[in-house]
Amino acid sequence: MNKKILLTGFMVMLSMVIMGCENMNISGIDDISDNLISAITTTELGLDAWRNSDDALDMNGDRKIDALDYQLYLLENNYGYWKDSEEALDMNGDRKIDETDHILFLLYNNYLYWFDSDQAEDLNDDQIIDETDHEIFVYYDTWFNSSDALDLNEDGDVDVEDYEIFLQYQEYIGEYQITNYVYEGSEYYALEEDGFIFFTDLDTYLYQITIEVTSIGEVIVNIPDGVQETLGSITEIIMVATNQMTISRISPLLTVIDTEVTVNDVLVNFTLYLEETDNGFTTSYVMGFYGDNPTIAFDIVKVD
Numbered sequence: 001m002n003k004k005i006l007l008t009g010f011m012v013m014l015s016m017v018i019m020g021c022e023n024m025n026i027s028g029i030d031d032i033s034d035n036l037i038s039a040i041t042t043t044e045l046g047l048d049a050w051r052n053s054d055d056a057l058d059m060n061g062d063r064k065i066d067a068l069d070y071q072l073y074l075l076e077n078n079y080g081y082w083k084d085s086e087e088a089l090d091m092n093g094d095r096k097i098d099e100t101d102h103i104l105f106l107l108y109n110n111y112l113y114w115f116d117s118d119q120a121e122d123l124n125d126d127q128i129i130d131e132t133d134h135e136i137f138v139y140y141d142t143w144f145n146s147s148d149a150l151d152l153n154e155d156g157d158v159d160v161e162d163y164e165i166f167l168q169y170q171e172y173i174g175e176y177q178i179t180n181y182v183y184e185g186s187e188y189y190a191l192e193e194d195g196f197i198f199f200t201d202l203d204t205y206l207y208q209i210t211i212e213v214t215s216i217g218e219v220i221v222n223i224p225d226g227v228q229e230t231l232g233s234i235t236e237i238i239m240v241a242t243n244q245m246t247i248s249r250i251s252p253l254l255t256v257i258d259t260e261v262t263v264n265d266v267l268v269n270f271t272l273y274l275e276e277t278d279n280g281f282t283t284s285y286v287m288g289f290y291g292d293n294p295t296i297a298f299d300i301v302k303v304d
Contacts, residue, residue: 017053046070061154061252076110082090124160135167136160152216169217172247175304176213176280178206185287185294197230199287199296205230206298211242219245237261274300 021167047070056065059072070297074081079102082088088097091104106113114120122129123136140163143149147222151158152165181203190198197205205227212220221242241261250256255274260267274281277299284297 029196074178076106076113124164132164132167136163148215150215166215169213169215169247171249172213172217173215175210175301176215176300177210178203179301181206181296181298183296185290185292187289189290189294191231191234191257199294202296204297210303213247217247219247237263 002006045065050073051065051072055073057069057073059064059069059076062068073125075085075087076082079099082102082105083097087105089101089105090097091101091108094100107117107119108114111131114134114137115129119137120129121133123133123140126132140160143163143166144158148166149158150162150166152162155161183199183202185199187198187200190196191202208224208227210222212222214220219242221239223235223238225233231238242258244261245257245259247255247257248277257274258270260269262268272283272285274283280299280301282297282299284295286293286295
């Protein structure tokens with residue numbers, strides 16, 4: 001593969017990585033607000049005993065077992081504790097808070113409880129009952145009555161199929177930009193398409209480019225006219241590549257963006273791995289077409 005293809009691939013990657021996400025909880029246990037800690041109290045003896053028991057679990061998926069997990073455990077397993085907490089609401093609209101409301105709380109907030117109940121069903125007709133069905137059970141009606149409810153698959157109906165598409169891309173919807181660009185390598189290395197853009201100065205251009213991700217996973221790259229003129233013919237290749245771009249999650253902390261582009265009559269596939277941060281992604285790229293393997297790294301943050 002020649003250097004032009006590799007350099008073009010590098011620029012395609014730069015356009016690909018200006019995307020981020022907002023984590024979406026699909027574990028079956030919704031996040032409880034931080035003020036819960038001050039709203040309800042536990043004794044250290046109770047917490048310590050639970051932590052050393054077989055019931056101790058990472059209830060909120062933050063990879064640690066602590067007081068908040070214990071509070072979540074009590075909310076689910078102790079009706080009296082739940083009723084005295086801020087989570088106790090009249091969930092069925094009968095103007096009282098009782099055991100029935102607690103059951104509804106568990107159905108909406110605990111996937112396993114829902115899965116073992118008579119409310120569990122295959123809501124998306126994929127022949128299995130799983131977390132996606134629970135997600136539909138909890139949120140579909142709210143989505144259906146919101147401005148996000150659109151005929152995303154263009155079949156003439158707004159239904160569960162459209163909601164599944166919305167769920168697939170919900171965490172990526174928005175506009176993103178690159179920050180904290182770092183280049184480690186020779187100061188003489190540069191893009192050499194229609195001029196010279198030294199990698200040491202690349203942040204000047206990257207910070208001006210934004211990408212919008214729509215509710216169907218469509219990626220719209222916004223490159224200012226001045227940057228397009230500087231990038232020259234690479235701009236057209238970038239735009240073609242983004243038309244083929246797909247984004248998917250392969251683990252709770254890792255997202256993959258794939259695309260393909262034809263350069264010099266050669267079809268080139270690109271894959272970029274993005275590690276999640278609190279407000280988007282971080283990534284790095286090794287430019288192997290140089291003998292000393294210079295690298296760039298940067299963060300990708302959501303701006304809306």
